[in-house]
């Protein structure tokens with residue numbers, strides 16, 4: 408393998424830069440040239456790339472987002488788009504590709520693998536819904552961002568005797584909501600994986616209020632409902648003031664935590680090793696603190712990452 412390419416795709420996540428740095432450094436050590444495609448599959452189809460030497464990846468470890476930029480590119484889902492990408496890779500004499508992204512991006516990686524191109528995937532998405540990895544890149548940083556925000560909101564909630572609905576990201580996954588509710592000491596986590604009865608929650612809130620506990624934090628996964636709708640229902644039912652905070656894209660940015668920097672470095676190194684060893688069509692992931700490889704085919708056809716343990720913990724803790 409003489410030349411490899413990297414791209415970051417889908418929603419950006421903190422640690423992508425640290426991972427690109429690790430890939431480049433590992434590859435250069437093995438005498439392999441590296442190029443980075445801009446804006447995910449878009450750059451791959453357009454042949455928009457930059458050479459990545461050691462200098463190109465210095466000073467990026469602590470930066471959130473992705474300096475290669477990311478995009479959603481529907482055109483890559485089509486056979487024409489995929490042909491453009493393969494033609495471009497051939498023209499540039501790229502021998503293998505490492506793709507960082509969420510389940511959509513990894514499905515794209517599997518497509519290229521099935522078309523015969525050597526590919527390795529790295530799970531990078533704050534949603535933590537990708538199976539065969541305990542954590543995807545950026546999840547820990549997003550959780551820390553959320554916890555910081557919830558701690559701040561708790562101060563003002565208690566000062567004004569208000570209930571707050573805090574809407575967090577995660578698409579159809581409730582992982583961010585469950586874990587941030589556990590770690591922030593929130594009263595409730597409303598997640599798509601678990602049914603809940605809003606009128607019962609309102610009743611409990613009213614009882615808490617009557618007992619003198621006059622504020623509450625309800626963490627809502629975006630996949631359940633709009634924060635404002637839930638807050639309106641609570642206000643109508645219990646009478647006391649409610650406010651809504653939608654944390655939005657704030658959750659995705661910021662300097663990666665130590666956990667994400669280390670995970671990024673470990674996954675990047677493993678991805679290059681897999682590619683060079685000819686162990687293609689795999690995803691590098693984290694399992695019981697060990698970096699492991701799983702066929703992309705299993706990752707994509709596997710169910711969503713199981714959230715059972717965290718859901719059970721929330722339940723036991725009365726969240």
Ligand code: ADP
Nearest residue numbers: 417418479480483484508509510511512514515
């Ligand atoms: P994420 O990777 O964060 O889940 P998306 O689901 O938006 O984000 O996917 C990112 C990109 O991956 C898409 O814009 C598209 O280019 C590519 N992709 C997604 N699904 C497929 C698919 N089924 N086949 C080929 N490419 C796909």
Ligand code: F6P
Nearest residue numbers: 418509532533534576577578659
């Ligand atoms: O998949 C990552 C994610 O941040 C989701 O949690 C969220 O629903 C979505 O991406 C937001 O996408 P966009 O950045 O395109 O608004």
